[in-house]
Amino acid sequence: xxxxxxxxxxxxxxxxxxxxxxxxxxxxxxxxxxxxxxxxxxxxxxxxxxxxxxxxxxxxxxxxxxxxxxxxxxxxxxxxxxxxxxxxxxxxxxxxxxxxxxxxxxxxxxxxxxxxxxxxxxxxxxxxxxxxxxxxxxxxxxxxxxxxxxxxxxxxxxxxxxxxxxxxxxxxx
Amino acid sequence: xxxxxxxxxxxxxxxxxxxxxxxxxxxxxxxxxxxxxxxxxxxxxxxxxxxxxxxxxxxxxxxxxxxxxxxxx
Numbered sequence: 546x547x548x549x550x551x552x553x554x555x556x557x558x559x560x561x562x563x564x565x566x567x568x569x570x571x572x573x574x575x576x577x578x579x580x581x582x583x584x585x586x587x588x589x590x591x592x593x594x595x596x597x598x599x600x601x602x603x604x605x606x607x608x609x610x611x612x613x614x615x616x617x618x619x620x621x622x623x624x625x626x627x628x629x630x631x632x633x634x635x636x637x638x639x640x641x642x643x644x645x646x647x648x649x650x651x652x653x654x655x656x657x658x659x660x661x662x663x664x665x666x667x668x669x670x671x672x673x674x675x676x677x678x679x680x681x682x683x684x685x686x687x688x689x690x691x692x693x694x695x696x697x698x699x700x701x702x703x704x705x706x707x708x709x710x711x712x713x714x715x716x717x718x
Numbered sequence: 719x720x721x722x723x724x725x726x727x728x729x730x731x732x733x734x735x736x737x738x739x740x741x742x743x744x745x746x747x748x749x750x751x752x753x754x755x756x757x758x759x760x761x762x763x764x765x766x767x768x769x770x771x772x773x774x775x776x777x778x779x780x781x782x783x784x785x786x787x788x789x790x791x
Contacts, residue, residue, distance in 0.1 A: 564748055572743040580738055589743075590750045654734040676728045678739045704727050716730075 549610060553600050560600075563610060564593055570611070571618045574688065577678045578622040578670050588625055592618040612687055619670070619688045626666035653716060660710035668703035675700050 551559035571592050576585040595617050596610075603613060661669055670689065674680040675696070682693045689696070711717070777784055 561748060564751060565746075568747050569743045572747075573739055573741065576741050577737075577739045580735075582741065582744070586743070586745075586747060586750070590747055590754050593751055594754050650734075657731065657734045672731075673735075676724075676731050677735045678737050680739075700724075704724060707727060708723075711730075 549603070549605055549608070552610075553603055553605055555600065560593075560597055567611065567614055568593070571614055574615055574618050575622045577674055577680070578619065579625060580673070584625065588618070588621045592621045595621065615688045616690055619690075623666045623670060626669060630662075630666065656711060656714045656716050660707050660714065660716075663710050664703055664706055668699055668706065671696055671699040672703040672707065 548559050548562055552563055568589060572585050572589045575588045575592070576582065579585055579588065592614065596614060599617070603610060607613070661672065664672060667689070671685060674685045674688075675682065682696045685696045686693045691699075777787070
């Protein structure tokens with residue numbers, strides 16, 4: 546009986562092996578969406594909790610739980626964004642090389658983060674994944690369980706909302 | 719939206735937000751996972767039960783409120 550079979554049968558040791566194998570990957574994916582390390586850690590645990598509870602639904606014929614896990618991770622992250630909308634703190638990730646004076650850059654960054662915060666969670670996730678993290682449309686589509694065309698539509702809508710918000714704030718993209 | 723507009727907004731975002739995809743996990747989360755197993759699957763705070771009991775009692779005493787409540791839901 547291989548690892549996935551044992552996991553599907555509820556074997557805790559098999560689950561631990563999968564956890565240790567995938568925790569870093571799941572964390573990095575969630576981090577791309579929520580951009581906060583403590584939240585990403587909590588959501589990584591939540592993702593594996595959901596995975597363990599849904600183990601009976603896993604299709605063993607696929608032979609790899611990575612894509613399934615990434616889908617659960619995306620749902621966990623989106624659920625978090627829905628719960629904490631408008632309460633998300635600024636990420637502590639200023640670029641190392643600032644082109645503008647710090648005060649001006651901080652103000653611009655504040656406007657941009659405010660504009661991102663106004664996006665609905667599905668649009669926000671696509672904008673961050675596609676434009677900041679430069680993930681492929683195919684990866685985003687698989688992780689969110691939508692088509693590549695739907696990713697393009699969300700990107701288009703997200704950019705339109707962002708441009709409008711930034712324009713109202715006096716920032717022209 | 720054309721590619722030029724997309725590139726403009728991408729540049730603006732990347733000037734303010736650094737990619738975090740390469741950020742590595744700093745600790746093993748297995749102990750936290752085990753703690754999660756020990757938590758009850760679903761926990762309702764006692765005040766929620768109190769509120770539910772009060773609402774039920776109110777509806778039993780004044781059943782005429784049910785249609786009005788349903789209308790406002």
